[in-house]
Amino acid sequence: MVFKHQAPIEDVLPLASGTTVLASSGNQISVLDLVAAKPRHLITNHQKTVTSLSVASNGRRVVSGSLDGHIKIYETTGWNVVAGAKYPSPILAVRIITAGANDDDRHLAVGMQSGVLSLRTRLTGPEAARERQREKEMEALLAGTIAKHDNAKNKRKKQASATKRLEMVGEGADVVIANDLSRPKREQPWQKDLRHGNFRSALDRVLDPMSKDHGPLTVLTLLVALRHRSALRDALEGRDEISVQPILKWVQLHIVDPRYVSICTDVATHLLDLYAEFADESAELAAGFRLLYRRVKLEVERAQKAIQTSGMLDSLLVGFD
Numbered sequence: 322m323v324f325k326h327q328a329p330i331e332d333v334l335p336l337a338s339g340t341t342v343l344a345s346s347g348n349q350i351s352v353l354d355l356v357a358a359k360p361r362h363l364i365t366n367h368q369k370t371v372t373s374l375s376v377a378s379n380g381r382r383v384v385s386g387s388l389d390g391h392i393k394i395y396e397t398t399g400w401n402v403v404a405g406a407k408y409p410s411p412i413l414a415v416r417i418i419t420a421g422a423n424d425d426d427r428h429l430a431v432g433m434q435s436g437v438l439s440l441r442t443r444l445t446g447p448e449a450a451r452e453r454q455r456e457k458e459m460e461a462l463l464a465g466t467i468a469k470h471d472n473a474k475n476k477r478k479k480q481a482s483a484t485k486r487l488e489m490v491g492e493g494a495d496v497v498i499a500n501d502l503s504r505p506k507r508e509q510p511w512q513k514d515l516r517h518g519n520f521r522s523a524l525d526r527v528l529d530p531m532s533k534d535h536g537p538l539t540v541l542t543l544l545v546a547l548r549h550r551s552a553l554r555d556a557l558e559g560r561d562e563i564s565v566q567p568i569l570k571w572v573q574l575h576i577v578d579p580r581y582v583s584i585c586t587d588v589a590t591h592l593l594d595l596y597a598e599f600a601d602e603s604a605e606l607a608a609g610f611r612l613l614y615r616r617v618k619l620e621v622e623r624a625q626k627a628i629q630t631s632g633m634l635d636s637l638l639v640g641f642d
Contacts, residue, residue, distance in 0.1 A: 324353055324360070334374035334383065336397065343383065345371035350385060352400060362400050366393050373415040377426050386412035386431060398463055403455065410435035509534055511543060520547055520556035528567040537581075540571060544584045557591050562603040565596060569609040576613070577620050589613060 328347030335342050341361070342353045350364040350371055369388040377384050377394065382403070386392045388411040394404040414432035419425060429441040461470035508516075511534050514523035524547070526532055527539045547553045557568065569592060576585040593610070600607040 322355070322358055324351070326351065328370070331370060331372045332374045334376065336376065336383075337380040343374055345374055345385065347371070348387065348389075350374070364395065364400055366402055367391060369411075372411075372413050375415045375417045377417040379424060382426075384415050384417060384429070386415035388412065388434075392429075392431060396459055398459075401459075403459065406441075408433060408439065410437065511539070515543065515546060518552075520550075520552045521559070524556045524568070525564070528571060537571075537575060541575075541581060541584060544588060548584065548587060553587060554591050554595075557588070558595050560596075562599070562606050565592070566605065566609065568592065569606075569613065573609070573613050573616055577616060 324344065326344065326346035328349075331345045333342060333344050340354065340356045342355060344351050344353060348365065348367045348369055348371060350367075351360050352362040352364070353359075354361045364385075367385065367387040367389055368391075371385050371387045373386040375384045376382070381397055383395045383397060384392055385395070390408045390411055392406050392408070392412060392415055393402050395401065396403050408431060410433035412431055412433055414430075416430045417426050418428035418430055420427035426443055428443070429439075431439045431441075433439065458467070458470060461467045511523040511526040514520070514526065523543060527534050527536070527543050529535055544553065547556050557565075560568075568588065572585045572589050572592070575581040576589065596606060597610065600610055
């Protein structure tokens with residue numbers, strides 16, 4: 322048995338029934354019936370080449386990934402799209418990772434052309450409840466009872482809303498005011514300083530190890546906010562050799578981390594511009610800049626070795642071809 326497609330076949334996915342196979346070709350996915358020896362359905366929801374297919378929800382769902390950066394999830398009854406997501410780079414591989422006694426979908430692994438492997442974990446609790454509700458809606462849609470399902474759903478919503486809002490004492494109330502106002506989240510001191518333009522004070526607060534606001538992610542959040550406000554230099558200038566040390570040490574520690582390297586580079590550039598001329602007069606400042614230099618130099622050497630190794634592997638793979 323041979324099925325001819327107009328474009329190259331990128332991926333083939335058999336379903337658990339053993340009688341149906343999916344094949345991705347170009348921006349289309351063909352659903353092939355092996356018993357009847359003919360295509361049953363043609364899925365055309367992607368704009369570019371579909372590169373990968375994966376089974377989900379114990380065979381009740383199929384996930385596709387494409388060079389358009391989208392993943393799409395289909396139900397296997399009518400092959401309708403029930404969910405999707407957009408990624409920042411063309412997608413080359415998609416896999417659903419199951420866990421538990423029932424082989425429930427737990428992780429979505431997506432490999433991209435940029436070299437990034439993204440792992441998304443499925444939430445439980447409210448998320449699981451919403452998924453069950455979506456499945457019931459799909460079953461009602463396929464059974465032709467969606468109107469009845471919607472009426473019952475709206476009725477439950479009204480009952481839940483009434484139960485939440487009406488805490489009535491006695492009878493005959495003309496107006497009932499529900500006390501469901503949520504208390505606003507308390508603003509942190511560094512956030513207040515940032516809002517009032519006290520940029521230096523905000524930075525000192527998050528860099529202080531004794532402060533409850535201290536933490537690498539909090540510092541990163543503040544520095545990015547300062548950069549967006551073009552206030553990074555304002556927060557760094559006018560310091561002495563003592564007050565500049567916490568900033569310099571933070572940059573030394575995190576500049577080798579890919580998640581922090583962009584903002585660390587900006588901060589280091591400002592520090593060099595503002596305080597390099599004073600390094601000859603301060604031993605601590607000079608030592609801090611030397612340590613930063615050594616860490617950056619070491620990372621550059623590692624990157625160069627990685628590029629050389631990559632080139633050698635490319636040559637080796639070409640030899641095998």
